[in-house]
Amino acid sequence: MISPVNQEAVMLASVMQEARDSTVQLRRLAPSQKQKQLHPSRLVKAGQSLFYEGDRAQFVYEVKSGVLRLMRLLEDGRRQVIAFAFPGDVVGFPQVGCHTTECDVIASGEVVAYRCDVLFHPDRDPELSTFLMKSALEEIGFLQDHFLTLGRKSATEKTASFLLVLLDRIGTRTAGLATIRLPMNRADIADFLGLTPETVSRAFSHFRALRLIALSDANTVTILDTDGLQAMAEGGSRALQRA
Amino acid sequence: MISPVNQEAVMLASVMQEARDSTVQLRRLAPSQKQKQLHPSRLVKAGQSLFYEGDRAQFVYEVKSGVLRLMRLLEDGRRQVIAFAFPGDVVGFPQVGCHTTECDVIASGEVVAYRCDVLFHPDRDPELSTFLMKSALEEIGFLQDHFLTLGRKSATEKTASFLLVLLDRIGTRTAGLATIRLPMNRADIADFLGLTPETVSRAFSHFRALRLIALSDANTVTILDTDGLQAMAEGGSRALQRA
DNA sequence: CGCGCTTTTGAGATAACTCAATACAGGTGG
């Protein structure tokens, strides 16, 4: 998921603030598609922030490699992770010119920045415009999916759903078994699912006890029974969950 | 919110299925803007459905008057209301050609239908394309707002937040007091907030006891203390909530 | 080897749920 080259290339001095200055860490890439020739690629390092809630929106970012975390905060410190962004995702769609979420890098990688004004001038680059519209529609669909999870599912259902989505997005198949390397910690997962880290941990333990998953370490999940996990995610047999 | 004329004009025989047939209930309107001349307006009646989950997406709809409800269902009947759409909102953004939510009319009114293919051909009508992009961005912002509510707020905070959003969208000011006519019932509110109808009702009663609101009838809310309700919505003083 | 951070496990507290009864409102028909 993260190319080692990128990690090397990032200077150790880089701190959060740097990422907000668009002139830092810019680099030309071999253009992958015609309409992207003009849009610079940027290396980003875990721990950086691409933007904060309330920032004037300058760019939307397409993730090339690495993982981003979008979140919103409540005054008293409560946190909601809106989304994790993986390669192919576009983040930073603005609201009346401002970002309404904070965007942090949780796994170093590379992003492509598009000036926000391309969103409102489709005639200048119809191809790019269509790409961004599709990305926005994807984002809407993704958020809607997660609504159901957030509003109507139990802790085990939420956690199982989460693992299945990640399996789909970043799962790898080794020796016939699907495994997921989690780039985020339990607190991030909890804040994504509207739970506490303890409850997430208990759900993992529960799945392990049922032999649906195995954990080689806390962040490496092997899926032993996809169907069983699917049943969990949809409350297929709600009795099963307590078993 | 709902013009009486529209209610009259709709035939009593109209049932859900009719709304899905785009040839039914079409009518030319005086074009409000140049780019909308070609897009037909359609009268819709409370109880109809504009589309269902899984339907091939043909149109996105701009609400002119009335209120729509977007929702998703789980096999076992659990329901999540994704959004209520008021005049000015655009609903029905498709996912790979299909609708991923069900859309029902909860208050009769009028919508404008735009063919989905305009989303992917911005050069044909840049002005419309920009309008739809802005609508999509609004939708994303709106969904993100609601994420925080859904994932991290208590029942009273959720309910207070809900009332404040509605105040902003459809509140009216009479005799110096802001009032809201709720077009949806308690079950809809509950399914929007991830609660039960009983809990929503208790929250209303709680606010009434604190003299933050008054209810002339179950669907007519008068806001007596906006600041107090705001404090409730943000858990400003969490002690206050239990008072 | 010991320190700090994350995760896991445990035990008790609580917010919201479930089920059930009552109250209310709007529409219908006598």
Next chain:
DNA sequence: CCACCTGTATTGAGTTATCTCAAAAGCGCG
């Protein structure tokens, strides 16, 4: 015009899933 009837909303009492607080375990790092 009023009584009834149906669906929605409210209120009550007991249950439970999840949270909170606390302790133990695991893991990486200097």
